[in-house]
Amino acid sequence: MSTLLEVSGVSVSFDGFKAINNLSFQIADAELRAIIGPNGAGKTTFMDIVTGKTRPNEGRVIWGDKSVSLLKMSESQIARAGVGRKFQRPTVFEDQTVRENLAMALRNDRSPWAVLFYKKTTDGAARIEALADEINLTAQLTRKAGELSHGQKQWLEIGMLLAQDPKLLLVDEPAAGMTPAERDHTTDILKEAAKTRAVVVVEHDMDFVEKLNCKVTVLHEGSVLAEGSLAHVTANKDVIDVYLGR
Ligand SMILES: Nc1ncnc2c1ncn2[C@@H]1O[C@H](COP(=O)(O)OP(=O)(O)OP(=O)(O)O)[C@@H](O)[C@H]1O
Numbered sequence: 001m002s003t004l005l006e007v008s009g010v011s012v013s014f015d016g017f018k019a020i021n022n023l024s025f026q027i028a029d030a031e032l033r034a035i036i037g038p039n040g041a042g043k044t045t046f047m048d049i050v051t052g053k054t055r056p057n058e059g060r061v062i063w064g065d066k067s068v069s070l071l072k073m074s075e076s077q078i079a080r081a082g083v084g085r086k087f088q089r090p091t092v093f094e095d096q097t098v099r100e101n102l103a104m105a106l107r108n109d110r111s112p113w114a115v116l117f118y119k120k121t122t123d124g125a126a127r128i129e130a131l132a133d134e135i136n137l138t139a140q141l142t143r144k145a146g147e148l149s150h151g152q153k154q155w156l157e158i159g160m161l162l163a164q165d166p167k168l169l170l171v172d173e174p175a176a177g178m179t180p181a182e183r184d185h186t187t188d189i190l191k192e193a194a195k196t197r198a199v200v201v202v203e204h205d206m207d208f209v210e211k212l213n214c215k216v217t218v219l220h221e222g223s224v225l226a227e228g229s230l231a232h233v234t235a236n237k238d239v240i241d242v243y244l245g246r
């Protein structure tokens, strides 16, 4: 595996408060990574930096095998370079069916194939069905997105992001508001997605993180406090003091 994203020496201040403090870490391509840490640790701000929403005061954010700087790119350029982000509130089109939502997302396909070659509608249909299967919504394809449960809407949004075929998918607190069964399906969806791309998941729910069964980065006060397996980081005294022991 090679490095897909390298954050190095990044700091961000809001009104003199250092939300991100000399943050350095790397994400490999096709890896699943969980980011945990107390409220205000800088987890969401990290995603804001990678997506170009927030600009750091210092540091480097290097992307891809050509090692380009994401800091010189606009939010839409970063999205086109292959960074997809799932926000906490699903932004699906409620009056459209699941199928129509996925079809719309596929029409925004950023891959060069979509531009160079005429895509037959049958290909589109097959793609939609494969996506629906991946996000556990095959039985819901003809339903309006507005009728879906909260968890199903979240999956639909993940599917719409996967339709864009991102190289890196950033997901902030996906398990919030989900039933236990929906949480289990969500871990399956994210694990499957991470077989062909990098997926970075911010989550407070430790059972959820355990099921992801991946490398964990613990953030605290805008820096990496510990990194490794969940068993490794949860045995770390600093992690227990600032996060788990609360
Ligand atoms: N746009 C902003 N303006 C001012 N302060 C901000 C801004 N964004 C984040 N912060 C502050 O930066 C710190 C880090 O916030 P961030 O949202 O990244 O934390 P988090 O780790 O995602 O926390 P949570 O687990 O609660 O979601 C917090 O103290 C927050 O109040």
Ligand SMILES: [Mg+2]
Binding pocket: 043, 044, 045, 172
């Ligand atoms: Mg957050």
